[in-house]
Amino acid sequence: MLRIEQLTKTFGRNTAVDRATIEVDRPIMLGIIGRSGAGKSTLLRMLNRLTPQSSGQVYFEDREITALKGAEMRAWQADCAMIFQQFNLVPRMDVVSNVLHGTLNRRSVLATMFNLFPQSDIHRAIDILERLGIAEHAPKRAEALSGGQQQRVAIARALMQDPRIILADEPIASLDPMNAQVVMDTLRRIHEEDGRMVIANLHTLDTARRYCDRVVGMRDGRIVFDGTPQQLTTGVARDIYGADAGFSEAATSTAIETLDATQRAEIDAARVTV
Structure with a gap:
């Protein structure tokens, strides 16, 4: 389904991605882990064609x-939607308009200039927000929402594209543990319910x-x-992160064991609506 062959990206004398080869034969949720600077973000940007490769090829269904x-x-x-760590929303624009920007690739220049959206797209955007549990925030400015809510708006915008693949570049890196879990639950359910491939760059072993x-x-x-995931032992993780015997997985954890009962209840409620 997705085939990455010897994909390489160099910046001058520096090699950001070195002959990456991955083959995925069905829609799965794929996690890419590694320390900062390992090449994870560059790899995703080449898949989406935001960054041109230096050499190598990417095939999707033999294309x-x-x-x-x-x-x-x-x-x-x-077809290959991107979700970013910093959300990339328009802060002073209302939530539903931010979601509708997921349709810009198929709209005319005139419609884009005057911010004209068909009723069918507006209804669909609200339906997606409802699915993600944040429809009540549709008329609010994006900047008024919490980080976790903004990331779900970014996911909703990606879903407006009706993509075959969702690429998530460190989607929870700037979130607290509670919101991180809600966002990851959202991505997992989208994969399972829609049959979409999700590829996510992650820092944390427990999340992967x-x-x-x-x-x-x-x-x-x-x-x-x-x-x-079962093969991702502590020894393997130590090699991935280039760490010595003192490496502790706790340093990469997003576990929520320390949250109080109220915060846990909020996560459980969010899971119901996602």
């Missing part, structure tokens, strides 16, 4: 994505083990691990 140009490349970027069907580990631009 070479890295050869696409112009309108065909833009169509692929609609809990939510992902498969985990890829990157170190210095190279893939050094590709296996199941």
Whole structure:
């Protein structure tokens, strides 16, 4: 379904991604882990064609994505939606309009200039917000929402594109443990209920083990691990992160054991609505 062959990106003398090769034969939730600077974000940006590769190819259903140009490349970027760590919303714009921006790739220049959306798209945007448990915030400015709520708005915007693949670049890195769990629950349910492939860059081992069907580990631009969550032992993690015997998984944890009963109840309520 998705085939990455010897994908490489260099910046001058520095190699950000070094001959990455991954093959995925069905829609799964794939986690990519590694320390900062390992090449995770660059890899996702090449998949989405935001960053051109230096060499190598990407194929989706036997179509070479890295050869696409112009309108065909833009169509692929609609099929391969990106979610970013910093949300990339328009802060002073209302939530539903931010979600509707997921349709910009298929709208005319005139409609975009005057912010004109068909009623069918508006209803669909609200339905998606309802699915993600934040429909009541639709008329609010995006900047008025919490970080976790803003990230769910960003996910809703991605869903407006009706993508085949969702790429999430450190989607919980700037969130507290409670909101991180709600966002990851959301991505997992989208994968399971919609049958969409989700590829997420993650810093944390516990998150990768809990939510992902498969985990890829990157170190210095190279893939050094590709296996199941069960195979992601502490020893393997130590190698991925380039750590010594003193490495502790607690340093990468997003566990919520320290949250109080009220916060746990809020997470359980959010799971019901997601």
